[in-house]
Amino acid sequence: MPYRAPVQDYQFILDHVVGLSRVAATDRFAEATPDMTAAILTEAGRMCDTVLAPLQRAGDLHPARLENGVLRSSPGFAEGYKAIAEGGWVSIAADPEYGGMGLPMALTASVNEMMSAACLSLQLHPLMTQGQIEALEHHASDELKALYLPKLVSGEWAGTMNLTESQAGSDVGALATRAEPNGDGSHAITGQKIYISWGDNDFCENVCHLVLARLPGGAPGTKGISLFLVPKFIPDENGAPGRANDLSVVSLEHKMGLHGSPTCVMQYDGATGWLVGREHDGMRAMFTMMNNARLGVGGQGIGVAEAAFQHALAYAQERRQGRSPIEDGTGTIIDHADIRRMLTVMKAETFAARAIALDCAVAIDMETATEAPEWAARAALLTPIAKAFGTDTGIKVADLGVQVHGGMGYIEETGAAQYLRDVRVTAIYEGTNGIQAMDLVARKLMDDGEAAHALLDEIEARAEAARARLPDLAEPVWQASETLREALDWMLAATDPNQRFAGATPFLAGFARVLGGHYHLAAAMAEDSAGARTHLARFYITRLLPEHQGLLAHATSGADGLYALSPEDLSA
């Protein structure tokens, strides 16, 4: 069975779990009516099912390659991209002034997730362009906007992000790329960037690089960094791609997976670029781009989780092995309890991760529509959780998908292993999941935990409301929220940041566990009588939610016991 976009699940979560109707009630997003939402999801789903999903294996079997400096993409990718661009799927959130649809991020997140599920390698391409569009909308001059945005929004041109250098990874401030003023308003960019996803392609007229570099007089560290737009071909007076810029793809990385997506080493040799935002203020613009990219990468994990789940489910419903252990079984391995357990974990986790990501997207939309600081704080709080839990879920679910297949899971032609190899990178790029966790316990709690406490209040209020009808589900969710609140207060009381960092990763995982219970409970409450969503919620709340206890015990163990083991002790 090939991948089918779970259109109804998005619709259900948007309508009944994360409250998209609040977004549609704003002036800004008045067009996002239920009819419009349904049409977008259905149409995008059809494109993913029929055009993108068939490209998934080709990207793995025939990786993008560099031939005499020219990038050759995987077979079929050019046609697949054309379908994405022509459908408008690069830019449904973009400003209508430049050709976008101006629709909510909640829809973009849903569509991005489907595209990731169908073909992760190719989907990464428009995801990068989306981030660039957003950065330019917020920070570029009117001239740059007018010149570049229509081409990016239409998908004729592509966008990339250039942050990392070999000695500047998580520590972006260590970068060495330089920018020198040319005297005509442009700058000459010189340096080498690594890990540039889709640093080039053979199906867009132009590729626009957003490059972090240091201007003369720029302070060391992140404070002295500026952002530049550096196109592959410099637009001529008509805005058409003109002369080739002084930049090149040096080489492609040989990666564990995601072979259809070329990961480039980019060389800039005095390439012409234009400043985006103010001098020495590039990190602010980059953060705009990164925050939404982080939600996007979370969605990549969730998309792959969905695809790996469907793939394993189809296998389990087909493979016969041993006698059925249950009456009226199907006779396939789905009857076996341990296989059924794995599949149900996969479904329950995917739902939880999806609800977290879509709730984050709704918060972004409400922030956009209302400019209310509470929504901004909620979006900021949920972003690292959506990224890290979404990608961890992608890896966990793809790993279970391999296991459901037994020996076949380890054989590449089955496709289960590819999901695991492909999705593994999502926990690393766009800020490793460790960086996300540190962001959560440091920057995102700088409001003295106000946003986090507000979210816990909401969880507990919903649990209270559910107590009469679903006491066996409401009570554990309420209790878990209280345990999380204690851990949160422990974090807030820890003044040494390293005390927080020592438990940041399990704290984020525990937070996500509790949020999962919250959204599953909402789903169960949306059913008139106990059906599949209630059964799934009960499965999650009974069997997976209890993990929050161990995670939060770990989260609040502090740094002292951690550093008690010296590097020498570890080496012994």
Added chain:
Amino acid sequence: MPYRAPVQDYQFILDHVVGLSRVAATDRFAEATPDMTAAILTEAGRMCDTVLAPLQRAGDLHPARLENGVLRSSPGFAEGYKAIAEGGWVSIAADPEYGGMGLPMALTASVNEMMSAACLSLQLHPLMTQGQIEALEHHASDELKALYLPKLVSGEWAGTMNLTESQAGSDVGALATRAEPNGDGSHAITGQKIYISWGDNDFCENVCHLVLARLPGGAPGTKGISLFLVPKFIPDENGAPGRANDLSVVSLEHKMGLHGSPTCVMQYDGATGWLVGREHDGMRAMFTMMNNARLGVGGQGIGVAEAAFQHALAYAQERRQGRSPIEDGTGTIIDHADIRRMLTVMKAETFAARAIALDCAVAIDMETATEAPEWAARAALLTPIAKAFGTDTGIKVADLGVQVHGGMGYIEETGAAQYLRDVRVTAIYEGTNGIQAMDLVARKLMDDGEAAHALLDEIEARAEAARARLPDLAEPVWQASETLREALDWMLAATDPNQRFAGATPFLAGFARVLGGHYHLAAAMAEDSAGARTHLARFYITRLLPEHQGLLAHATSGADGLYALSPEDLSA
């Protein structure tokens, strides 16, 4: 930094945690003196470090291949195998009558683990031969033993296991391979077997296949299966390899990893074979081979965990990124709390898995030496835990190793990804980890939980003894054991096997968590004053042991809520 066999860690665990001295005190293993043990570990460690570890990447980059039906192994593997065979490392546990050293399984397990760490693909080869030696020692006729065992023990000939067929995986009883008597005491074997690890090689004189097949009149299912020894070359009157048998390697699988180890489809076209054990009783002989192979595969996971840990630790001590967050730090990323957490988790988990496996090996040795049923029951109980937890640990630790490397972890030349790709199969082959968990909660509790309760008694006795000196470690271990006892009693009370199976995997994981606490506590108690082993024990008991609660809550949730979600619900 290349891999270095952790000789001192084996020595410490054998001496202070699992009590190898009890084994050495038996007549059967009187030769296993502390001096002998130290010499064996040191010598094997040197061979692993200098000969095998350099082959690890070559196996991945230059997979074994089939050229016109002839198998070509990866570069250097022939020389590596020669060092294994000449060192006697194929057969240190084998009967001295046939050239083995007759040493304890605890030493074999340690040496196998080191070899797995150094080069998993190649180590799988002698592991298969070891299993065959053991099966022949227990079940073959004296003639077969005299002809085959000296060659297998010396490593001149290799052994393989042939169980799986395309429709008979976990359900071995569904196999279709036939055996027909030739009238001269031999049989003609016809059928196709899949997933045959090292089904051929180009560095042994002969390859001996143990093949499960059905004799005429054999009942359907596992009860009608017999076991045959089918050599690639039929020994002539002098015992030298003679005419080629009617068997061939049809093809090799393209796998996610373990590329140095050829996974063969084997075709038998009336190949000549000899019965091992009694007619229709092949499963019993196969189980002998499988049980020790399961411990061996657990050791593969642990070996890779150790190698991935050392590899990540070396990177973390070298890579500079950002300012050190601690005073007197090294200036490398090992100073960062989240990196330090990952590395310490890796070390703590590897220790726990290793101690479980070596305790299992000691139980096997005590069973061999004393024939006491308590030791047999303990070995049987610990085997599925050693296999599943050892391999799950290998996967978890290798995955953390990728994460410690950040972006570099996803680039193949770094080597971190290879550990993850290679070790992934260990949770699948030799009985998937789901099958191990079912074995634990069904077959291994058929003694009404006597062996399990005895083990919990031992855990609690040790915790009691530790309470005076290390109360903060002893108390949580004691409490965890009580929680495990409740879960065990829940399992024993569940008469419908599917009620147990629904929670089998989390039950096994929870059991392993508690055992890990037990062994870490023993390690801490072996220190005169609180040093590195006490710090590591505290880390594990404070931060990882609490996971047992969530796991055991899941374990005892039963089947009803699991089957409440129908296949249609999962597909919706």
